[in-house]
Amino acid sequence: MTERPRFATFTVEGDETHSRYGLIDGERVIDLSALYAGRWPTLREVIAEGALDSLAEEAAGRPTDYAVTDIRYRIPVPSPEKIICVGVNYPDRNAEYKDGKEAPPNPSLFVRFPRSFVGHEEPIMRPPESPQLDYEGEVAIVIGKGGRRIPEAEALAYIAALTLANEGTIRDWVRHAKFNVTQGKNFDRSGSMGPWLVSFTDETQLADIKLETRVNGETRQSDRTGRMIFSFRKIIAYISTFTTLVPGDIILTGTPTGAGARLDPPVWLKPGDTVEVEAEGIGILRNRVQDEK
DSSP: OOOOOEEEEEEETTEEEEEEEEEEETTEEEESHHHHTTTOSSHHHHHHTTOHHHHHHHHTTOOOOEEGGGEEEEOSSSSOSOEEEEESOSHHHHHHTOSOOOOOSSOEEEEOOGGGEEOTTSOEEEOTTOSOEEOOEEEEEEEOSOBSSOOGGGGGGGEEEEEEEEOOEEGGGGGSSSSOOTGGGOOTTOEEEEEEEEEOOOGGGTTTOEEEEEETTEEEEEEEGGGOSSOHHHHHHHHHHHSOBOTTOEEEOOOOSOOGGGSSSOOOOOTTOEEEEEETTTEEEEEEEEEOO
16 A cells, blocks of 8 residues: 555644644654645645645655654644544444344444544543543544535545544443433543544545554454445445535544453553554554543
């Protein structure tokens, strides 16, 4: 698989309040916001203009501005209008519920707030309200152009980029009410996203990639996107039926079996643990766990 350009949002030491964006090239960071912030204040505006690939071309040959060790990663798309998550989207995940039911005809959905995610290599927080912090490794798609009631046949043309997410969940808090999971999915800094955006080209980039989650080096989740119950096309078409998708919207497409809640006995994340989410052609998202102060 040909490596695609990797775009990150980041801050630098000594200037933590000023977000920048740029191209990650191995250990080098090219600060493109220093050149184009007047035209594109953030990567969200780059995406809206469909300019990721042209930005990568303009960056070619430019000198290094920072080393990757000099930056702190932030979630790749700042302040997205919507982060929509798909639940139970791999066959074995449906079987985990042991309710004897076949997979439903449409995806289960919920929303998350941007504040519930941190960037690559930033600590994810276990809140004092519960020890049941769990991991969910996922492939996320970033919408590149707006649309409503998008036909499945055209859906992939609306993707601008791919990234990864650890859809961290406070398990007992998803049972605090009868019908929803919002509380357990939105604790501040309980999940992560990144490290970067990989620009999207065509269906082969998504068709059957391996997705894996490791905790302290131990593989806990492993599956392939070709086994998803609801395809990327179906997800985009279904969501756009009831809400208008806009550039920069992020859709988390579901996690494989193997989350800590489903182990016997359950195994929760604890301070000092390291969680890695890896997908072919996208990269590795890595975070350590801390207790929230």
